[in-house]
Amino acid sequence: MLDSDPTGNGAAHPAKGGDAETILEVTNIEVIYNHVILVLKGVSLTVPKGAIVALLGGNGAGKTTTLKAISNLLHSDRGEVTKGAIRYLGADVTELDPATLVQRGVIQVMEGRHCFEHLTVEDNLLTGAHTRSDGRGAIEADLDMVYTYFPRLKERRKSQAGYTSGGEQQMCAIGRALMSRPQTILLDEPSMGLAPQLVEQIFEIVKSVNENEGVTFLLAEQNTNVALRYAHYGYILESGRVVMDGPAAALRENPDVKEFYLGLSEEGRKSYRDVRSYRRRKRWLS
Amino acid sequence: MELLRNIFVTPFVDMVAAPDFLMQVVWEGLVSGVLYALIALGFVLIFRSSRIFNFAQGIMVVFAALTLVGLHEMGIPAWIAVAGTLGVMFALAWTVERVVLRPLVGQPDIILFMATIGITLFLIGFGETIFGGENKQMITAELGIPTGDFVLEPFGGLLILQHIDVTAVVVAGLLVVGLVAFLNYTRMGRAVRALGDDHQAALSVGISLQTIWVLVWFIAGVIALVTGIAWGSRAGVSFALEIIAYKALPVLMLGGLESITGAIVGGLLIGVLEKLFEIYWGAPLLGGNTESWFAFVLALTVLLFRPQGLFGEKIIERV
Numbered sequence A: 001m002l003d004s005d006p007t008g009n010g011a012a013h014p015a016k017g018g019d020a021e022t023i024l025e026v027t028n029i030e031v032i033y034n035h036v037i038l039v040l041k042g043v044s045l046t047v048p049k050g051a052i053v054a055l056l057g058g059n060g061a062g063k064t065t066t067l068k069a070i071s072n073l074l075h076s077d078r079g080e081v082t083k084g085a086i087r088y089l090g091a092d093v094t095e096l097d098p099a100t101l102v103q104r105g106v107i108q109v110m111e112g113r114h115c116f117e118h119l120t121v122e123d124n125l126l127t128g129a130h131t132r133s134d135g136r137g138a139i140e141a142d143l144d145m146v147y148t149y150f151p152r153l154k155e156r157r158k159s160q161a162g163y164t165s166g167g168e169q170q171m172c173a174i175g176r177a178l179m180s181r182p183q184t185i186l187l188d189e190p191s192m193g194l195a196p197q198l199v200e201q202i203f204e205i206v207k208s209v210n211e212n213e214g215v216t217f218l219l220a221e222q223n224t225n226v227a228l229r230y231a232h233y234g235y236i237l238e239s240g241r242v243v244m245d246g247p248a249a250a251l252r253e254n255p256d257v258k259e260f261y262l263g264l265s266e267e268g269r270k271s272y273r274d275v276r277s278y279r280r281r282k283r284w285l286s
Numbered sequence B: 001m002e003l004l005r006n007i008f009v010t011p012f013v014d015m016v017a018a019p020d021f022l023m024q025v026v027w028e029g030l031v032s033g034v035l036y037a038l039i040a041l042g043f044v045l046i047f048r049s050s051r052i053f054n055f056a057q058g059i060m061v062v063f064a065a066l067t068l069v070g071l072h073e074m075g076i077p078a079w080i081a082v083a084g085t086l087g088v089m090f091a092l093a094w095t096v097e098r099v100v101l102r103p104l105v106g107q108p109d110i111i112l113f114m115a116t117i118g119i120t121l122f123l124i125g126f127g128e129t130i131f132g133g134e135n136k137q138m139i140t141a142e143l144g145i146p147t148g149d150f151v152l153e154p155f156g157g158l159l160i161l162q163h164i165d166v167t168a169v170v171v172a173g174l175l176v177v178g179l180v181a182f183l184n185y186t187r188m189g190r191a192v193r194a195l196g197d198d199h200q201a202a203l204s205v206g207i208s209l210q211t212i213w214v215l216v217w218f219i220a221g222v223i224a225l226v227t228g229i230a231w232g233s234r235a236g237v238s239f240a241l242e243i244i245a246y247k248a249l250p251v252l253m254l255g256g257l258e259s260i261t262g263a264i265v266g267g268l269l270i271g272v273l274e275k276l277f278e279i280y281w282g283a284p285l286l287g288g289n290t291e292s293w294f295a296f297v298l299a300l301t302v303l304l305f306r307p308q309g310l311f312g313e314k315i316i317e318r319v
């Protein structure tokens, strides 16, 4: 039922409609930190245009590293893509600097939000438009668009971002990314540290941005439950490898996923031996 | 008893007795203060956007002034020499970014600090080779800076404002206002502030570190040129000017390394206070020459009570 070949062809990744164009394709990338620490050991994934794709996995699985490899923010962490290729709309973007990528429509919302804390909320949003050259009017219009999605930000627009709540900062970070008029947002752990209700609210907004603005999302999440409810397709990472992938609905029903990532099990608790053999099996497959 | 009187009473009596003279002293202090503030702003911009304490700021003042005078000596008209000097300062900013900052990015702060000492020593040597080490005249008149003075008569007394000083205050003031407006209301200015808060986030929205670094080093160069002209007009152009630029250090200690308001207020405060102290306390009680150290003592005293400086940006910590 599940696609055991993560590099599989587009037809096996029906996000919306089944024959959507591929917008982002990561093929077998390896990432090394500090010249020695091999963290991604051949990760491949495909993101269809207009989809919400979830990248799941526990602490240290390599989700953030994968997103930063795509947005090319690895350099300042002394990381490097040493193998494989990243193609965006058919063009190789492995070597492009982040600014060029933002101009091409790919922007990352970093884990932990990273708002500019001494800037006001509105100035934060405006920095998102840094690479744009389509004039003040268009930028103002998008500011209004962001405020419509996040009315809370409009109320707080004159506050220093550092003094706003965690949820507001997450909204600010997403809003800032939207200000670049992106086609694709790489969203890293939007649920981190937020109350369940707020998480739900953020994901609802992600969903409506996806539907109304046609923005594609690749989102990294530890919160498998929420992510699989909103995503169309999911990849599960473990120790720098994709161990499983499939349509979100299928992943939700998969007994292994239920067991290990959703914390549910139909047959009661499995023994540690089973866990280990499961992991080994998945490694072999990937 | 006599001493206490000289410290706590006499100076104030003197101030009230001759208010026109007090105004003269405050004015002289403000003139230096505006220039201190300007130089401190140059430090703050570079520090905020790259976490580098730019030791070379002082020598950049000398270098800019020397280049201006040097170009003019070659027969280039004054205002074209100014444009040429701006070009040289831009080339310097670009080279520093390319040759020093870019390769060293991510290294510990102390390494970058050492690199700016390297830049300082290079500029001293290079400047001497090209322009010679002797004291030169600033081309004040050629630049059309008026050299007369205004004489005012407040309280029936006398207040003399030299045109050079008035020009310096006006130009420096405009530059400060322009810089603050640039930082607060322009796309690039916003990017400079953003970079100061969070490097990675700035990168993630497509702000280019390299562009911003060249920009802030160029701004520091423009500031260096303006201060070089202002001080050079009074003291002549030589490597001794560098010392004056380091007066910006106590300003930074007082105002905080990252605060723009701090640089401005700190600069004016130090300029005025050191002058007042020299005239009313230093000269009569200590035999004068207190201006060389007073600012540092003041700044150190403030640091004891407020390590982040008077205006150091509050570190935002969320619970």
Ligand SMILES: Nc1ncnc2c1ncn2[C@@H]1O[C@H](COP(=O)(O)OP(=O)(O)OP(=O)(O)O)[C@@H](O)[C@H]1O
Binding pocket: A033, A034, A037, A039, A057, A058, A059, A060, A061, A062, A063, A064, A065, A066, A077, A078, A079, A111, A222
């Ligand atoms: N700058 C770095 N230098 C060295 N190793 C790093 C660096 N950043 C991450 N790693 C290592 O890479 C591995 C993957 O980290 P990554 O941040 O991609 O995981 P993640 O899936 O995002 O985890 P989390 O859910 O905790 O955010 C971890 O083992 C981590 O220790």
Ligand SMILES: [Mg+2]
Binding pocket: A063, A064, A065, A111, A188, A189, A220
């Ligand atoms: Mg992560």
